[in-house]
Structure formats: structure tokens, C-alpha cells
Amino acid sequence: MTAVPLPDGYSYGPWHDGPDPLAPPADLRDALEEIGQDVMAGASPRAALEEMLRRGTNRTAGLDELTRRLWQRRSQIQRRNNLDGTLQEVQRLLQEALDAERRELFPDPDDEARFREAQLDALPPGTAAAVNELANYDWRSEQGRENYQQIRDLLGQELMESRFQGMKQALQNAGPEDVERINEMLGDLNDLLEAHARGAEDIQQRFEDFMGKHGEFFPEDPRTVEELIDALAERSAAAQRMLNSMSAEQRAELAELTQQAFGDPRLAQQLSRLDSQLQAARPGEDWTGSARFRGNNPLGMGEGAQAMQDLAELDALAEQLGQSYPGARLEDIDLEALERQLGKDAGVDARRLAELERELRRQGLFERAADGSLRLSPKALRRLGETVLSDIVNALRGKTGERETESAGAAGEREPTGASRPWRFGDMQPWDVPRTIRNAVLRSVSVGERQVRLDVEDVEVVETEHRSRAAVALLVDTSWSMVSEGRWLPMKRTALALHQLISTRFRNDALQLITFGRYAQSMELPELVGLEGAWEQGTNAHHGLLLAGQHLRRHPDAQPVVLMVTDGEPTAHLEPDGEAVFDYPPQPRTLHKTLSEVDRLAKLGASISVFRLGDDPRLTSFVDLIARRSGGRVVAPDLDGLGAAVVGDYLRTRR
Structure with a gap:
């Protein structure tokens, strides 16, 4: 894409730097x-x-x-996988070479043929020793000569691949001049690393000269000698771990075979010198590790080094x-x-x-x-509340929760009715913008004006109705049984959903969250959401209802709504000195003080809805008594339906 110039020197084109700024x-x-x-x-x-x-x-x-x-x-x-792939391949090529040579010698009746057969019969049993013994053998068989050269080429390719990734493919058809270039590169590389170890001042220049001459061998394109050493040391350490993973016999065989790499012992010597320098430069690399390979797929030296590098990367x-x-x-x-x-x-x-x-x-x-x-921040709680409330609304199966008008014209929350009317002096309702503009257009056209002008007679306002205001107290049991019976999380989700509903849909309602265990206390939503369950004895509904009454009295003009979630009968009450008294089974004084507070709330016009969790007969009997004395009701939801039950009851009560 070509950048397109814009006025004032700006232009746009494809974005190349960092995350997409326009991504969602x-x-x-x-x-x-x-x-x-x-x-x-x-x-x-x-x-x-x-x-x-x-x-x-x-x-x-x-x-x-x-x-x-x-x-x-x-x-x-x-x-x-296993790591003896190179040894297996050398053994195969050697055996094919010897078989082909014997077939070539067998028909020849002269003594030289018998002598050559004797030489072959006298070869040492080890693969590496046999390959070295045949270094100067004059092959009669063309296949034998080709196989032996393949062994040398294979060893050279594998040896270089184990230190330089991708080298094996590059050396598939290597000739003598290629081998000479590799030896020259290795010599220059070792000289560069020696200069680096000495702390030569011109090391960066030497590095650049080296890369200019031998850069084709390093597709990683290192920018400094340190990056070069990092890449080489990682591969060299992987090759060493591969050797460590072999048996002693396998290591000895490979060490001897590598002397025949490309038929030039200088290659193995240069690589040995390179390994020593890399190990000194990067002692932190894993040079002593090993791994156990137990598969049937043979890996060559290069593949084995790559496998070890993969394991380290993993x-x-x-x-x-x-x-x-x-x-x-x-x-x-x-x-x-x-x-x-x-x-x-x-x-x-x-x-x-x-x-x-x-x-x-x-x-x-x-x-x-x-x-x-x-x-969690208030922003996070709002987002979490939206999700929880959405789940609960879906559980309510489409019930909208709209409340009917109780006193048109009274102070409270305004809601649109869907109708509009002409504006009158003193109206505070919001404008119905589409209808106002339509009136202006029709009036301007009717009098022949070419421009639309807005006049006061065009204005229409949205017809609204006033909603009643509620003071809501949600009391939630925080005794240990709520934690141990798995009711802790549903209780918090319920409080979060009700808080979200009131703070977004019924903002004029005053919600107070009250927890009651051994003692009761008023809490803000972040405190309740982060509240940890604690082992304490006591379900002090008396203290909770006392705090609920204080909240309702602070809002005398609001409709009182009291919702209580509990899984146990009252086992504690608050004395005048502020101390909580616990006893189980409950003392008559505890029950009397709790019911007295229920009666006080009833005098304020509050009917208490109790959400009973559990089937304890004593709990069932007591919450039924609370409902009768307050004109409320008892709901026994399952845990998954607790939030929907509380939110639904709040909406029902407000209607």
C-alpha cells in the first residue's frame, strides 16, 4: 500500500510498529x-x-x-526417537560397501583379489575402526567406493549440522573446495573467539570483517560477537547434551568416526577447538545435561542436537x-x-x-x-454486577420488573411514558427532540420559509411519571454454615446483582447491605465482595434487624423493603452494652429480642421477605413466624435460584 498524502503534511499508510491502534x-x-x-x-x-x-x-x-x-x-x-541414527546409517553404508566389494573380487582368480579379501576379512569388528582402516583402501567396486565416500560426506554433514543448524542441506553436494572453505571459516571463527577472550579492542571490526567474509554460514544474522557466541553456544551445548545421552561405546564410536568427516581430520579438530572456546565463553549453558530417548526413530547427529535444543526450549x-x-x-x-x-x-x-x-x-x-x-475497583464491580444481573434477569424468564406509578407528581424517579405534549412554561421534562424538529419543519414549510427556524411553539416535552422511592435493607447471613454448606458465593452474587439493579435502574432507592454473624454490620459492596468466611459461632439476626431499622428510619419518605437471606435460626442477640450473647439451642431471650425487632419494623410499614436456605425444622418454624408477624413471606429457593428469588421479590414488593 502506498501512503496517501493529506493536507497540512499528514499522510496515512500501513501500520508497522506495535499493536494495531484500531484493533477492538x-x-x-x-x-x-x-x-x-x-x-x-x-x-x-x-x-x-x-x-x-x-x-x-x-x-x-x-x-x-x-x-x-x-x-x-x-x-x-x-x-x-533414539540418538544412534548416524551410527546406524554408517553401519548400513559400510556393510553395503563390503558386500559389493566382495562380489567384485570373488570371480577374480589372481592372488591380489585373495589378498584384498583377506584385508576385508581382517577388518576390526567396530564400525569406526573399520571405517578408519579403510581410509587408504583402493576399492575395486564402484558401489563400494561411492558408499565409502557417502560415509565421509555423511559424517561431515552431520558433524557440521550438529553445530550449525541448516548446514546439512547446504553441504549435500559438497566438493573439496567447499570443505576447504568450511575449514577456513572455522579457523577464522576460532581466531575471532580467541581475540574476544583476550579482550581485543577492535573486536567489533574483526567481527564485521568475519561476517563480511563468512556471513553465508550464519542465517541468524548476528549483529555483534556476543550474539554470535550466544547462538553458537546454544547449539554446541545441545550437541554436547546429545553425546552425554549416548552410551560410552556410542560416544567413542562417533568420536573416532568424525576423524573421517569429509576425509579431512582438520574439521573435527577445528570443531573441538570451537567447543572448548564456547564452553569457556558461556559456562552458564547446560553442558552436562542429558536426556533419555527410548523410541525407534533413529536421529542423526544434527537431528539429535536439534532434539536436545527443542527439549531445552520446551x-x-x-x-x-x-x-x-x-x-x-x-x-x-x-x-x-x-x-x-x-x-x-x-x-x-x-x-x-x-x-x-x-x-x-x-x-x-x-x-x-x-x-x-x-x-476489585468500583468499575470492576459494576462490570461484574452487569454480568450477574444479566444471568438473573434471564432466570426470571423475561419479567421486566417495571413498577406501577404510586403518586404522579410526587418527588421521585421519572420514567418516560412514551407520550409527549406541547411545552408549557415551568415544565422541567426533557424535550422530545424528533417531534420538536418535525413540528419546526412542518411549520416552516407551511408558511413558505426556505429555512427551518425553531420556535417555542414547536417544542414538545416527554411525558413522564414519578416513581416511588424505596429504602431497601438486604440482610445476609455470614455465619460459618454459609461457608461450609457452599452458600457463600450465591449469597455474594445475590448482593452484587441487587446492588447493580438498584444503582442503575432504580437510582433513587437507598440500599443498605447488612451482614450478620456473631455481630452484624453495615457494609459497602467492595467489602462484602471481598469478605472472607471466618469461623465464629452465632447468627445474630437481632443485631441485623436493628441496623435495618436504623436505615429505614433515615429514609422516612421511602417505601421500606427488608430482605433477609439466612440458613439458621437466631442463636445470638445484642445486649444493651453492645456485647453479643450466643447460645445453642437459642435462648428464649434471643428469640424474644429478635421478634421484638421484627415488630418494630412492621410498625414502620416493612414486610420482611425471608429467603430460607436449608430445611432445618426449627429454622422453618421461626422464619414462618417472622413472615406472619411482619406481613411478609418466606421463599425457599435452591442455591442457583437465590439471586433470581431476591431480585424478583424486590421488584414484586416495589410494585
Whole structure:
């Protein structure tokens, strides 16, 4: 695409630097819901974030799944392969060469043929020793001569491939001049590394001269001698780990065979010198490790070195995905290596996880509390509340929850009726803009005006009705049984949904969240969402109803609504000195004080709806008594239906 010039020197063209600035933002809903569930279940926001990243979301595989696939890939490499591929291939070529030579000599009756047969019969039993013994043998058989040259070429190609990735293919048809160029490159490389070890001042110039002369051997295109050493040392260490993984006999055979690489012992000598310098320059590389290969697929030296490099890369990726080291961030993951090992889908998942982590932090969904701890921000709670409320609304099967007008013209929340009327002096209703403009257009056309002018007689306002205002107290039981019976999370989701409904749909209603265990207390939503379950004895409904009464009295002009979620009968009450008294079974004084507070709420016009969790007969009997004395009702929902029951009852009560 060609950049297109715009006025004032601006132009546009393809974007090349960093993330696409026009890409849609990350969808945080699934991630936030996962985190919110864990936080409400008692986890810290930091732990919940880490757990979400490990677990993933409905659309994205998590770190645990990516790690599992890494270990599966690692196991496949070791289970399918073995490292004696080069030895097996040399043995095959040697045996074919000897068989072809014997077939060539057998028909010849002269003594020289018998002497040659004796030479072949006297070859040492070891493959490497036999290959070395035949270095100066004058082959009669064409196939024997070709096979022996193939052995030398194979050893040279494998030896170079084990140190320089991609070299085997480049040396498929190597001639003497190619071998000489390789020896020259290795000599210059060793000289460069020696100069680097000495601390030569002109090392960068020497490096540039070396790359200008031998750059074709290094497709990685290193920019400094340090980058060159890093790449070479990683491959050399992998080759050493491959040798460490072989038996002592196999290592000895390969060491002897490499002297015949391309028929030039200088190659093995130069590589040995190179390995020594790389090990001194990068002692931190794993030069002593090994791995067990138990498969049937033979790997050559180059393939074996690549397998060892893959195993090391898989181990490094597993550490990055584990995120267990100090300061770990998902940006640390080598995405190119991950895609190389597991495919592009794995890279996509890792990018999404990193983007989720980055956006969750950047968009202010976490904040520091006064004590320095991390907690969900109001913005995060709103988003989480939207999701929870949406689920509950769906559970209500389309009930809209609209409340009827109780006093038109009274102070309260205004709602549009769908009708409009001409504006009158003193009206505060919002304009009906489409109808106002239509009136102006029709009036202007009717009087022959060429321009549309807005006149006061054109204005129409939206007809509204006033809604009643409610004071809502939601009391939730926070005794230990709520935690142990799995009712903790549904209770919090219910409070979150009701808070979201009131704060967005019925903003004039005054909601107070009240928790009651051994003691009761009023709480803000962030405190309740992050509240951890604690072992304490007591279900102090008396204290909770007392706080509910205080809230209702602060709003005498509002319709009183009291909703109570509990799974146990009252076992504690508050004494005048502020101390909570607990006893089980409940004392008559506890029941009397609790019912007295119910009666006080009834005098304020509040009917109490009790949401009973559990089937304890004593609890059932007591909450029925509360409902009768307050003119309320008892609902016994299952845990999945608790939120829908509370929200539905609030809407029913308000109607």
C-alpha cells in the first residue's frame, strides 16, 4: 500500500510498529467473571487473577493447558526417537560397501583379489575402526567406493549440522573446495573467539570483517560477537547434551568416526577447538545435561542436537508459563518459540492472556485498599454486577420488573411514558427532540420559509411519571454454615446483582447491605465482595434487624423493603452494652429480642421477605413466624435460584 498524502503534511499508510491502534479492545467479560467468582469465594484479587491466567477462559486456553501441551510434546520427542541414527546409517553404508566389494573380487582368480579379501576379512569388528582402516583402501567396486565416500560426506554433514543448524542441506553436494572453505571459516571463527577472550579492542571490526567474509554460514544474522557466541553456544551445548545421552561405546564410536568427516581430520579438530572456546565463553549453558530417548526413530547427529535444543526450549517455555519466579509477567513468554513448538494457536492464546492481564491492570479494574491490599475497583464491580444481573434477569424468564406509578407528581424517579405534549412554561421534562424538529419543519414549510427556524411553539416535552422511592435493607447471613454448606458465593452474587439493579435502574432507592454473624454490620459492596468466611459461632439476626431499622428510619419518605437471606435460626442477640450473647439451642431471650425487632419494623410499614436456605425444622418454624408477624413471606429457593428469588421479590414488593 502506498501512503496517501493529506493536507497540512499528514499522510496515512500501513501500520508497522506495535499493536494495531484500531484493533477492538480486549473482551474482559469472561476474565472478569472468572476473577469475580474467585474473589467472592474468598480468594484475594491477586490470587484470583493468577488463577484465571492459569485456568484460561471460555475462549482462551490457560497457562496450565499450554504447559500440559509442552510436556506432552517433550514426552513425544523422547518416546519416539533414539540418538544412534548416524551410527546406524554408517553401519548400513559400510556393510553395503563390503558386500559389493566382495562380489567384485570373488570371480577374480589372481592372488591380489585373495589378498584384498583377506584385508576385508581382517577388518576390526567396530564400525569406526573399520571405517578408519579403510581410509587408504583402493576399492575395486564402484558401489563400494561411492558408499565409502557417502560415509565421509555423511559424517561431515552431520558433524557440521550438529553445530550449525541448516548446514546439512547446504553441504549435500559438497566438493573439496567447499570443505576447504568450511575449514577456513572455522579457523577464522576460532581466531575471532580467541581475540574476544583476550579482550581485543577492535573486536567489533574483526567481527564485521568475519561476517563480511563468512556471513553465508550464519542465517541468524548476528549483529555483534556476543550474539554470535550466544547462538553458537546454544547449539554446541545441545550437541554436547546429545553425546552425554549416548552410551560410552556410542560416544567413542562417533568420536573416532568424525576423524573421517569429509576425509579431512582438520574439521573435527577445528570443531573441538570451537567447543572448548564456547564452553569457556558461556559456562552458564547446560553442558552436562542429558536426556533419555527410548523410541525407534533413529536421529542423526544434527537431528539429535536439534532434539536436545527443542527439549531445552520446551523447558524454558515451561518455566516462563509457570510464572513462579520474582517479577514474572506474561510478556516474558517467548511467543516465537511457543509457536515453533506448539503451533500458531498456542501463540494466539498466550497473546490473549498477556493482553487480558495488561488490560485488567491498565483499565483500572484493581485498586489498592487503605491497608495496601489489592481489591476489585468500583468499575470492576459494576462490570461484574452487569454480568450477574444479566444471568438473573434471564432466570426470571423475561419479567421486566417495571413498577406501577404510586403518586404522579410526587418527588421521585421519572420514567418516560412514551407520550409527549406541547411545552408549557415551568415544565422541567426533557424535550422530545424528533417531534420538536418535525413540528419546526412542518411549520416552516407551511408558511413558505426556505429555512427551518425553531420556535417555542414547536417544542414538545416527554411525558413522564414519578416513581416511588424505596429504602431497601438486604440482610445476609455470614455465619460459618454459609461457608461450609457452599452458600457463600450465591449469597455474594445475590448482593452484587441487587446492588447493580438498584444503582442503575432504580437510582433513587437507598440500599443498605447488612451482614450478620456473631455481630452484624453495615457494609459497602467492595467489602462484602471481598469478605472472607471466618469461623465464629452465632447468627445474630437481632443485631441485623436493628441496623435495618436504623436505615429505614433515615429514609422516612421511602417505601421500606427488608430482605433477609439466612440458613439458621437466631442463636445470638445484642445486649444493651453492645456485647453479643450466643447460645445453642437459642435462648428464649434471643428469640424474644429478635421478634421484638421484627415488630418494630412492621410498625414502620416493612414486610420482611425471608429467603430460607436449608430445611432445618426449627429454622422453618421461626422464619414462618417472622413472615406472619411482619406481613411478609418466606421463599425457599435452591442455591442457583437465590439471586433470581431476591431480585424478583424486590421488584414484586416495589410494585
